[in-house]
Amino acid sequence: MPYFGSEEMVKELKRALSNPNVQADRLRYKNYITKVIRYMTQGLDVSALFMDMVKASATVDIAQKKLVYLYMCTYASDKPDLALLAINTLRKDCADPNPMVRGLALRNMCNFRMPGMTEYIEQPIVAGLRDKASYVRRVAVLGCAKMHSLQPNTDIDGTIVNELYALLRDPDPVVVVNCLRALEEILKDEGGVVINKPIAHHLLNRMKDLDSWAQSEVLTFLLRYRPRSDDELFDILSLLDSFLQSAHAHVAVATLRLFLQLASAHPAVQADALLCTSAPLLATCGAASRELRFAGLCHVQQVMRSQPGLFGTHYKRFFCGYSEPTYIKFRKMEILVELVNDENVALVLEELRSYCTDVSPELAQAAIAAIGRIAQTYSEKCLDILTGLLALKQDHITSAVIQMFRDLVWFCPQSTAAVCQTVEACVDSPQDSEGKQALLWLLGEHGDQISSAPYVMEGYIDGLKTELSSAVKMELLTASVKMFLCRPAETQDMLGRLLHYCIEEESDVCVRDRALLCYRLLQRGVEETRKVVTGPKSDPSMSVLTGRQEEPISQWASTFNTLGPLSGCDLCPQTAVISAADQPSSSAEKELLPESTDVTLSSPDDTEEEISLSLGPPLSHETFEKMWLDLEILQRQTMGFPRPRTALDTLQAALQLVKIQTLAFTPGATVPWKAYIYTRSTGTLILAELLQGDQHAPGIDESLVVSVKQQPVNQHAIRGFVSILKGVLGDVW
């Protein structure tokens, strides 16, 4: 972050460094050098001092040398001609009697990333490979890799490769591992270092000498070795057996991965290895470092995909501590849901029940969702808990519970009666749109069992004008039609009102279309409608829990102990629930509504940019507002023309056509005029504000200004979005 006065600072430092008085005073000189490095770290450009720093490298003080080398490595690529001046000093140091100085000089010389460096470093590297000090050999071996990366397209130097293969027999363990690393990089195009039988066996025998980092790396290299016979295989496995219980988690896990791969033909051996490693894995799940804990939990989840019973008795280890961060609690709850069995279900449920009243609404909802998933196997116990939660009368809890009821009815039809009873007794209704949709679906689908259903629904129809979410309105339409089919007398009047409002006054095109569809269906006759509207009421075959298949180990073994499990499964229970919850409504409506498909538009002004927008699940006003306040404006652009003069619902419909959803806008004539819109595209959510100031006020540009925010950031999508928006607004205008 450059700031004002940085040039002054550099000048002052330059003056000080070239001042002979300062140079004579070792301590003061070093202080100034330290200062230079400090500014460098902060991001200040101090490359102008290169000459003075080169001079400072000629010193006996190793600490000072190291600082200067750090500086030179950073700026060598910017100042190649000046860096050449430093090379002489470095080459001289490469012949120093002190191995530490030799190694230091060689390492840093190889770190200079500039063209033409190879000719200077080749000879010292070759000499370094035969150095008697292991410290220098370590540096020289990696130097070979660095040299190769400086000119990646040249031919591979056969002599160096041979020398590196020979150095695999070096007495120093770090040299051995560095050789593997260097060969891997140099021979990348040929498939990396070759692990044949002699090398593999040599490495296995050296395992005990290596430190833990080297051990886990060698274990990873050994993954590509295939033993010739079963005898050899079991020899290797018994040699590695003790590493499964290593005190270092990374060694234990790397060994497990190797076991799983080598013994892929011997499931019993794999199972034994998993059992052996379950102790170290569980230990990482309770580690003091929360990052390690998280990594452990993710890998436990992977193991449970094949062996769900392995951790069943250790369920208490996955109870959440109150000081743990939310993302760890989420993971633990997911695991708890998976490992539930007849013995532990009561205690697990009791524990989850206590999370439901947590301060954090997200956590509470996730806990309710977890109970909901367990309910698919142990419905009675869970229904009691969920019903008890309704008594708390808190919006977020009620909404989550109702959503769980809907899923439960869908997956386990046998619990329908109990759920209907509870819903009937439940006095307060959910406030957020997901909860409302769930309740409406339940009322519509099982209206015959809930005696108060029409009256609850009437409440929603009366409050239609204040309802903001179009998804709720659509659900209400479908539910009312279903209700009309089973209880026509009570529903007819309000269905009429509902259809009238939605067709005549509703501005949302989707809702209006749905209303028209319902209207025309009813015109065709009741039987016809029944055929279309009533789908299956439940689908037990979709139950995730009872029908869970144990995956073969090979399914996940290849990503075990990589970043995959940590970043790949970022489905927190929340999203898992929503995706499951979407199921019933969408399948019930499949016949009614064509699935919203993505629209692909190529923007007019550049040909290579193609971006597809989609609507996705609707955003509530609160979410939008929260995100709008949290995010930064990524792009602000004037459209070049004032806002369209057409009626606002035309504008809204036009935007809807290209899959841009309008959330809110100020009424037609107000000044300044604003509209908030959003859309989704390739995994990102784009929020935008259209703003027009007073057109008649002097000095104010009268054209429309659009500000775009996005999460996560994807510039490509923004450009596409803006050009599509421009196109639409231009057309409408």
Added chain:
Amino acid sequence: MISQIFILSSKGDHLIYKDFRGEESKDSINVFYEMVTALSGDQPPVVMSHKGLHFIHARQGGLYWVASTKTNPSPFTIIEFLNRLAALTKDYCGSLSEKSVRMNFALIYELLDEMVDFGYIQTTSTDILKNFIQTEAVSSKPFSLFDLSNVGLFGAETQQSKVAPSVAASRPIMSSRGEQYNSKNHGVLMKADIHGEIKIKCFLPSCSEMRIGLNEELSIGKSQLKGYSSAVRVDECRFHQAVKLDEFDTFRILKVCPSQGEQTVMQYQLCDELPCAPPFQLFPSVEKDYVNRVLIFLKLRCDLPPKSTALNVSITVPVPKGSTSMSQELSSPDQTAELQPKNKALLWEIPRFPGGAQLSALFKVDVPGLSSASLLEVGPVSMSFELPKQTCTGLQIRFLRLSPTQTGLSQRWVRYVTHSDSYTIRI
């Protein structure tokens, strides 16, 4: 392999930045910081990716310790390495804070230079590293014998001679983190999980063998229980790889040649079957007083031996949503209690709590619109505390000997401490 390593303050200031492979520009620091601050609490922050570059980070001492990589390495390796880097920094600088890292940045660069080359981990052992590290550590706080937490181990000679005049000392620390769950109906212990470790912090410049004697009656696992003695038992334990265990089976003696700095010699775990009662018993009663008021009466008993004391005990009781105000009756003036409407909880703090004592407190919480279901929201109660001179397992250090006997004086401190990790009591 690691592409870059950087350390950021919690505000995103660049404290340390080292690029090992020249694959990525320095902008990735800002990319990382933007990503990590944009996350909400429930999104896992440990691994994040941006255009093929993966960021793995650990938080230690309020700082971000970040490694970036373009390959797909073992997350355990990288996380443990970052933790090790933080531990080493703490060994050298005395404490982990933005200030100490800022003051010792030259030293940390030097450490990184020796620990990682071209993105590959070379060594993290203090024995090897101390030969190469030339920069002297700068302590961020003035030295005090009473507060040894910030004493750097290596480097500044002045400090070292002050810590241990003439020679040096070793100081094992034993700590355990307890986790317990009680349920009210019968006061039954639901779950207890103790993680303990024996740590050695060694200032001895030269390495000589140290013998650590543990309780002779220590048994490991369930099978080894012998006799009727009140055995000290742990479920499982793991040792540092340098520990020699040839006398462990018969005499329970660990032999180790400690290197300078802090090391974990032994880690152990004990689940469920505690040898002693949990340190605190809570007798709560929650009642609806009259309209809109909840009475919470808590009686808390400390079951430690009479000579011990628990420090910094704090009790958090969740209260119904919408609680507006609270009146309290506490038994002594040094205790405090406050209502935190934001967390919908009340916090009761007791600075010192002697063993065998019993304290009680009465809270009257006003909740407009109280219903009987709201009482369900009270609980579970969570506690945090520190128990000095106490181990939950009863594991003790019988003796600590250096052999062959060091010429001159060596000083030893043995400290026991128990920290609560998650101590929750259901109501």
